[in-house]
Amino acid sequence: MSGMKPGTRSPDLATLQESIQEPLAEVQRVFLEAVETELVQMNEVSRHLVKQQGKKFRPTLVLLSARLGGNLSDDAVKSAAAVELIHTATLLHDDVIDENWIRRGLPTVNAKWNNHLSLILGDYLYSRAFVLLTENKLWSALEILSRTTHQMSEGEMLQILRTDQLEISEEEYFSFIRDKTASLIAASCEIGGRCAGGDPEAFASYGMNLGIAFQIIDDLLDFTGTERDLGKPVGNDFRVGKVTLPVIAALKNAPPQQREMARELLRSRESLNGRWGDVVAFINQYGGVEYALERAAGHGEDAKCALSRIGRAADREALELAVDFVISRRN
């Protein structure tokens, strides 16, 4: 089972963004204006943040959802910029908590400057997002994003408090990725849909499933990706002790003796040295990769199913492709 049928083209994000280039450029303009502070000394940091910016997946979802809902309005553009601000703020705080030193091939703000600056810049960007929304009276987006930032921080808190990652269950893993990642992707789709007056529940369900698939693949790429594609070393999550779906699945499938050996490897984390190959082999041998792909594809199908309740088939194509993109992406 796979989200991609044989022969299906593997779409990249740029393809999805072709039809929304103009509003997406406008999102970026609003984003840049918000990131810019009045403090001259901060401009270097802001420029670094912008260089490190991702491919605007979440704003893309806001805009495509709004278009499918029937109205890609200025409200959708502003909401998309707010989502990108919140996403960026979250990354700044996550990089402090997870002690990430590199992201998208560049040092993180906490690595290049310090934790204090990441903390306060994150707060600054959160507040910019809320100012943008209140100034434009985008109450519904505000409601969704308040709820979502709350859910995200609860997820992050849960992870900090989870001392024995090795005992994490599949259920906890799913609950965690829903809170931590999928919630903002779901919010992006719901906000876009609502801006256009579409059925918010269908959009939220599409986004939640898409977001879960997105994070499963993200976690899988830590084992199957390349440093070049990822812009950060492989095995990064593993080394900081994050136990993700491929590991959970392989541990479950492995016979007791192999399981114990694997646990030892997992406990050694940073001191793994040359044994990373053994970890990857274990994950592959006991079906961790396969299982994660299967679950991601399943949520991809659920996303498409929720999508089928919205609008006309021809208009759904871009968001259908977004699912294929998420499943087949390499970074």
Added chain:
Amino acid sequence: MSGMKPGTRSPDLATLQESIQEPLAEVQRVFLEAVETELVQMNEVSRHLVKQQGKKFRPTLVLLSARLGGNLSDDAVKSAAAVELIHTATLLHDDVIDENWIRRGLPTVNAKWNNHLSLILGDYLYSRAFVLLTENKLWSALEILSRTTHQMSEGEMLQILRTDQLEISEEEYFSFIRDKTASLIAASCEIGGRCAGGDPEAFASYGMNLGIAFQIIDDLLDFTGTERDLGKPVGNDFRVGKVTLPVIAALKNAPPQQREMARELLRSRESLNGRWGDVVAFINQYGGVEYALERAAGHGEDAKCALSRIGRAADREALELAVDFVISRRN
């Protein structure tokens, strides 16, 4: 010149709160409900936060402003709880950035647990405040608090970036305390006033001046207070290199030779050891204490002046007393 006329009673906060005990208890109930997470492991941290809670000065201002505006409604109560949540979140993040280990006689969350927990708990409380406001559709409070958190984070950023504190001008000092402290106190009064349909500008101006006086006295107490009253060591700000109004004023007044000696003391900061007495003597000798008191009293008068534009004289008494409390307080 002084905010307190001879013979005037020096009010404490409890006196101000006498007439609003019920709504204040309700604020606390809403606050506690919001602080409580679904994570059992967090309860210990939440309880610690509550033990460390201050005297609810900001919620008191929201409620008293709402009452003076003519309507101490449930909206005012909820808004007051949101203000307290934001205030608490700010303290959590400030304690990380300023490396504070003790607050109100107890270890800070970053001292007792770690920076990561303070960061994420701060994010959690911010988001709880925004959820509380959106769920109750308190759009105007939301607008004010978005703007205010933005202003506060900008102030904090400015302070982080200020590398040579000794060159800070009086103007910069005032701009900083406006952003960092007075803005939330102003917001508290404006929100309360607005809830009741009062003149928001007069309330905001009252609160801004009150907040400036509040912070000047706070900074002064670092030199003139006692550890027992403050719940933290005296000279704390000074030792971490924060240059405040008493220092700025004394440096300005001192003859060149004394100024250079004082600068040396200031640069030695943590290594001051037995020379703290010299610092206090310098501040006193060159009028730093007197000047700070004078400026605080001046802003206190401005606050009362703004207040005189609101409501009936008899109803203004509590907020007038709040000014006297701020000027005469010892902690």
